[in-house]
Amino acid sequence: MKIIVAIKQVPVRDSQLRVESDGRWIQEADLSFEINEPDAYALEEGLQLKEKHGGEVIALCLGPARAAQTIREALAKGADRAIHIEEENLGALDVLGVAKLLAGAVKAENPDLILTGLQSDDLGYGQTGVVMAELMGIASSTIIMQVEVNGPSIRVKRELEDGWFQHITMPLPAVLTIQSGGNKLRYATLMGIKKAKSKEIKRVTIDELGGAPAPTAAVEKIYVPQKSKKTQIFEGDVKVAAAALVEKLKFEVRVI
Amino acid sequence: MSVLVVMEQSGGKWNRMSWETVAAGQQLAAELGTDLNIAVAGAGVGALAAEAATKKAAKVYAVEHEALGSYTADGYTAAIEALIRATNPTLVLFPHTYQVRDFAPKLATRFSRVLISDAVAVRIEAGSPVFVRLLFQGKLNGDVRVSGGGPYFASLQAGAYRVDTLAEGSAAVETFAPSIEAAAIRQKPEASFRESARAVDLTAAEIIVSVGRGIKEKDNIHVVEELAKALGAELAASRPICDAGWLPMERQVGSSGQTVAPKVYIAVGISGAIQHLVGMKGAKTIVAINKDANAPMFEVADYGIVGDLFEVVPALVEEVKKAKA
Numbered sequence: 001m002k003i004i005v006a007i008k009q010v011p012v013r014d015s016q017l018r019v020e021s022d023g024r025w026i027q028e029a030d031l032s033f034e035i036n037e038p039d040a041y042a043l044e045e046g047l048q049l050k051e052k053h054g055g056e057v058i059a060l061c062l063g064p065a066r067a068a069q070t071i072r073e074a075l076a077k078g079a080d081r082a083i084h085i086e087e088e089n090l091g092a093l094d095v096l097g098v099a100k101l102l103a104g105a106v107k108a109e110n111p112d113l114i115l116t117g118l119q120s121d122d123l124g125y126g127q128t129g130v131v132m133a134e135l136m137g138i139a140s141s142t143i144i145m146q147v148e149v150n151g152p153s154i155r156v157k158r159e160l161e162d163g164w165f166q167h168i169t170m171p172l173p174a175v176l177t178i179q180s181g182g183n184k185l186r187y188a189t190l191m192g193i194k195k196a197k198s199k200e201i202k203r204v205t206i207d208e209l210g211g212a213p214a215p216t217a218a219v220e221k222i223y224v225p226q227k228s229k230k231t232q233i234f235e236g237d238v239k240v241a242a243a244a245l246v247e248k249l250k251f252e253v254r255v256i
Numbered sequence: 257m258s259v260l261v262v263m264e265q266s267g268g269k270w271n272r273m274s275w276e277t278v279a280a281g282q283q284l285a286a287e288l289g290t291d292l293n294i295a296v297a298g299a300g301v302g303a304l305a306a307e308a309a310t311k312k313a314a315k316v317y318a319v320e321h322e323a324l325g326s327y328t329a330d331g332y333t334a335a336i337e338a339l340i341r342a343t344n345p346t347l348v349l350f351p352h353t354y355q356v357r358d359f360a361p362k363l364a365t366r367f368s369r370v371l372i373s374d375a376v377a378v379r380i381e382a383g384s385p386v387f388v389r390l391l392f393q394g395k396l397n398g399d400v401r402v403s404g405g406g407p408y409f410a411s412l413q414a415g416a417y418r419v420d421t422l423a424e425g426s427a428a429v430e431t432f433a434p435s436i437e438a439a440a441i442r443q444k445p446e447a448s449f450r451e452s453a454r455a456v457d458l459t460a461a462e463i464i465v466s467v468g469r470g471i472k473e474k475d476n477i478h479v480v481e482e483l484a485k486a487l488g489a490e491l492a493a494s495r496p497i498c499d500a501g502w503l504p505m506e507r508q509v510g511s512s513g514q515t516v517a518p519k520v521y522i523a524v525g526i527s528g529a530i531q532h533l534v535g536m537k538g539a540k541t542i543v544a545i546n547k548d549a550n551a552p553m554f555e556v557a558d559y560g561i562v563g564d565l566f567e568v569v570p571a572l573v574e575e576v577k578k579a580k581a
Contacts, residue, residue, distance in 0.1 A: 127361030134365040139442035142358045166448040181499030216404040217370040225397045233560045242571035
C-alpha cells in the first residue's frame with residue numbers, strides 16, 4: 001500500500017521562545033528544530049504498516065529550507081522518498097491553505113492512506129489531516145491509536161475522552177490523525193542514515209501547486225499570556241525553598 | 257445573522273462543556289446584537305432540546321435523523337452543514353471536544369472557512385470576532401482575526417467560559433430534519449469501550465504527586481515516588497510518561513486520562529500543556545516544580561519552585577520527613 005505521512009518541523013520542545021519585534025511570530029534565528037512529536041508517531045505507524053503489508057512510505061512536508069533536516073531524518077528512519085513543499089513564508093498561510101497545498105502535492109500519487117499527527121506542537125490547530133481529507137473527498141478519522149488493514153478497508157482504534165475507546169471501520173483511501181503512545185518510536189540506524197542520503201526528495205514550490213490561497217484566518221499578534229493567578233515562588237537555596245514550601249503545605253494547605 | 261451553538265450529546269447525555277459554549281454564545285450574541293440559536297443533533301433528542309430551551313436563546317433546533325444515532329464524522333458534518341445552510345449564522349461555536357475535533361474542521365472546509373480551534377477567548381472588534389488561542393503548548397497566546405465574511409467557526413477550550421454566567425430563558429424548540437444519505441456515511445463505528453477496569457482511582461486522592469517529561473528516564477521515577485511516599489500521596493503522570501511505559505496508563509492525568517481535584521497537586525517536571533491542565537486545574541492547591549520559569553504550569557500554580565527537580569525533590573522529601581517527625 002502507498003502511505004503518505006505528513007510531517008511538520010517545529011521548534012524543539014524546551015526552546016526559550018521570544019516574540020519577534022513585529023509581534024506576529026517568534027524569533028527563529030537561534031532556535032533548533034525537530035519533527036513535531038505526534039507526526040513522529042504517524043511516521044512510526046506508517047513504517048509499521050509498510051513492514052506488515054508492503055508498499056511505500058512517502059514523507060510529505062511543507063516548510064522552509066531548514067525542514068530538509070527533518071525530512072532526512074524521516075528517510076533515515078525508513079521512509080522511501082519525500083515531497084518537500086519548500087516555502088519560507090508560512091505565516092501567510094492558514095490551515096485551509098496548508099491543507100490545499102498538501103493535498104495538491106499528493107493528488108497525483110493516489111495514496112491508499114494518509115497519516116499525520118493529531119496536532120502540531122506550535123500552532124496546535126489539530127485539523128490539517130481532516131481538512132486534507134475533505135478537500136480530497138476521502139474519509140477521515142482522528143486521534144487514532146491503532147490501524148488494522150483489511151483489504152480495501154481499515155479498522156482503527158480511536159481514542160475518546162476519559163479513557164474510552166472505539167473501533168471504526170472505513171474504506172480506503174482515508175486520512176488518519178495519529179495519537180501518541182500507540183507505538184514505540186524507532187531510532188534511525190546507521191545504515192538508515194547512510195541510505196537516506198541517496199533517497200529522493202522531490203522539491204515543489206507553492207507556485208507549482210497553483211499559488212498560495214488567500215487566508216481567511218491570520219495570527220495578528222502573539223504575546224506572553226497574562227498570569228491569572230498569583231503564584232508564590234520560593235527562591236534561593238534549594239533547602240530553604242523546600243523548607244518554605246513544606247511549611248505552606250503544613251500550616252496553610254494542611255496536608256502534612 | 258445569528259450565533260449558533262452546537263451542543264454535544266452522547267447516548268442522551270450532555271457533554272457538560274456544551275453549557276459553557278451556550279454561555280459563550282449568549283454573551284457573544286448580545287455583543288453582536290443578534291439572536292442565539294442552539295442545535296443538538298442525534299436520533300431522539302427532543303428531551304435534550306427541551307432542556308436546552310430553558311436557557312436564554314431564540315431557538316433550539318433538534319437536529320433529528322436515524323443516521324445520527326451513533327456519532328460519525330460524515331453524518332454529523334452533513335447534518336450541521338444542512339442546518340447552517342438553512343439558518344445562515346454568522347458565528348458557529350462548539351465545545352472543543354474530541355468529537356468536535358473529528359468533524360468540525362471538515363464542516364468549516366465545506367464553507368471555505370477555517371475552524372478556529374481550542375479558542376480561550378473571543379472578543380468582538382468592529383463587528384467581527386477576534387479569537388485568542390494558545391500557541392506552543394500554552395507558552396504563548398495568539399490573536400487570530402478572521403476575514404472573508406461568515407459563517408465563522410470556532411471551538412472553545414474547556415473552562416474558557418463559565419457555566420455560572422448562563423442566563424435562563426425560554427426558547428422555541430424546532431425539529432430540523434436534514435436529508436442524510438445513510439449509505440454515504442463512510443465511518444462504521446462500534447460500541448465504545450474501556451481498556452480495563454481502573455485499578456487506580458486518582459479522583460479519590462487528597463494529595464497527588466505528578467511527574468512529567470522533566471524526569472528524563474524511567475530509572476529516575478523513584479525520585480518522585482519517594483516524595484509521594486513521604487506525603488502519603490498517589491503518584492500520577494502526564495501523558496508522555498505513560499506513552500513511554502514508565503508508569504501505567506491508569507496513572508495518567510489529563511484530557512485522555514483521569515480528571516482530578518485533590519487538595520494538593522504537585523506537578524514535578526510537567527510543563528503544563530493544556531491537555532494536562534484540563535485534568536488537574538480543579539485542584540485546590542497547585543504546586544509547580546520546574547526548571548523552566550516560563551513553563552505554563554506556573555501560570556496555574558499557587559506555589560512554585562524554579563529549579564532542577566533532581567535537587568528540589570530530594571530536599572522536599574527531607575523537609576516533609578522533618579515536618580512529620
